[in-house]
Amino acid sequence: MNGSKAIHRVAVIGAGISGLACARELQSLGISVDVFEKSRGPSGRMSTRRTQDWSADHGAQYFTARDPRFIEEVQSWLQAGTVAVWEPKLKVYEAKTWRDSHSQDIRYVGTPHMNSTGKYLAEGLSIQYETTISQLERREHQWHLQCSEANEITALYDFVVLAIPAPQASTLLKGLDSRATDIADAAQMKACWTMMAHLPNQLNRDFDAAFINQEIISWICQSGSKPMRQGSTWTIHGSPDWSQDHVELSKEDAQYQMVQCLTSLGFNCEDADISMHRWRYASGGLKNGIGYLLLPIIGLGLCGDWLNGGRVEGAWLSGFNLALALKQI
Ligand SMILES: Cc1cc2nc3c(=O)[nH]c(=O)nc-3n(C[C@H](O)[C@H](O)[C@H](O)COP(=O)(O)OP(=O)(O)OC[C@H]3O[C@@H](n4cnc5c(N)ncnc54)[C@H](O)[C@@H]3O)c2cc1C
Incomplete structure (x- = not known):
């Protein structure tokens, strides 16, 4: 690519926190950006499940x-009211014993829901939802995109x-660039079985959330303890190793095993109202993060948590820094 003047129009695939950070920064540089997202809304894995009776x-x-x-960015989110500090009473369960957590971390949550932050970042961006990009093809220095829901997307993109x-990413990269495909294939992402449970017979516990070690469950949290939430739904995560090893279980079987574990931790699961979710790619990534990947010759960039140490902060920084690097070419 001969200088940034050649980049007029960019397609960002994915409206998670990394794609939104990248798209916003590119747009602020005067570049025309279209975001394509397969789900019905933005925010990706910073997500909230809502039913008539509860949300988690x-x-x-x-x-x-x-x-x-990132601290500077989060300050702006705090001022906009789209995140708040969460100060849970935290416990740790280890070697069959409960203890208080001594973690001093400042924890932030989206308000009123985790996906509120993504919705806030999506404001002012051109985003096509329910659009799953299924193929990328580069012809005469331009990208042609295809999506599963319709055929070819009519706009052409420089980047x-x-x-x-x-x-x-690996699926879309096949046949386009072997180095990028190898990097995506080297990333090891793990699944997460998630259980959202309303436990009508459970008396209040003396903690809001807990890290559980050496069990098939790794995290439990009462949703109502977070700012601007109500209700008594618990979110329970399977551990990365157990979830990955059991990713193909049916929802019923995964639920059965997690309920057994929860009961052994002293929870009363009688008459529980439970909803399960299987995250195929929840966490993990490259062993040694590279931040982002920029391939200026073919007009392609990759960002996301898996390239930058995982987590929300890594994802945001990956997208933001890719946009800054794009400005330099
Ligand atoms: C169960 C669980 C617990 C977690 N706990 C924490 C935590 O406590 N703290 C923390 O910091 N992080 C946590 N994380 C990780 C955090 O959510 C992620 O690191 C971060 O949200 C990743 O953002 P991203 O933009 O890289 O990817 P994603 O959020 O996955 O965004 C990618 C987007 O691309 C879309 N997409 C995928 N393929 C296509 C396609 N072909 N066409 C169009 N769109 C497509 C997806 O629908 C998605 O919206 C957790 C994640 C999970 C799943």
């Missing part, structure tokens, strides 16, 4: 901020950003 964050539970640039989990 079933993906990311909270996030932390350590990098100065494409893949802001999606590594296995999904």
Whole structure:
């Protein structure tokens, strides 16, 4: 690519936190950006499940901020009221014993829901929802996109950003660039079985959330303990190793095993109202993060948590820094 003047129009695939960060920064540089998202809304794994009776964050539970640039960004989200600090009473369960957590981390959550932050970042962007990009083709220095829901997308793009989990990126990259495909294939992402449970017979516990070690469950959290939430739904995550090893279980079988574990932790699961979700690509990524991947010759960039140490902060920084790097070419 001969200088940034050649980039007029960019397609960002994925409206998770990394894609939104990248798209916003590119748009602020005066570049025309279209975002394509397969779901009905933005925010990706920073997500909330809502029914008539309850709601629960079933993906990311909270996030932390350590990098100065991300801390600055989070301050702007706090001012906009789209995140708040969450100060849970935290416990740890280990070697069959409960103890208080001594973690000093400042924890942030989207308000009123985890996906509120993504909705806030999506404002002012051109986003086509329910559009699953199924094929990318580069002809005469332009990208042609196809989506599963219709045929070819009519607009042509100078540059494409893949802001999606590594296995999904790998599928789109096949035949386009072997180095990028190898990098995506080297990432090891793990699943997460998530259980959202209303436990009518459970008396209040003396904690809001707990890290569970050496069990098939790794996290439990009462949704109502987070700012601007109500209700008594618990979100329970299977551990990465157990979830990955049991990713093909039926929802009923996964639920059965997690309920057994929850009961052994002293929870009363009688008459529980339970909803299950299987995240195929919840966490993990490259062993040694590279931040993002920029291939200026073919007009392609990759960002996402899996390239940058995982988590919400890593994802945001990956997308933001890719946009800054694009400005330099
Ligand atoms: C159960 C769970 C618990 C977690 N807990 C925490 C936590 O406590 N703290 C923390 O910091 N992080 C946590 N995380 C991780 C955090 O959610 C992620 O690191 C972050 O949200 C990833 O953002 P992303 O933009 O890289 O990817 P994603 O959020 O996955 O965004 C990718 C988007 O691309 C879309 N997409 C995929 N393929 C296509 C396609 N072909 N066409 C169009 N769109 C497509 C997807 O629908 C999605 O919206 C958790 C994640 C899970 C699942």
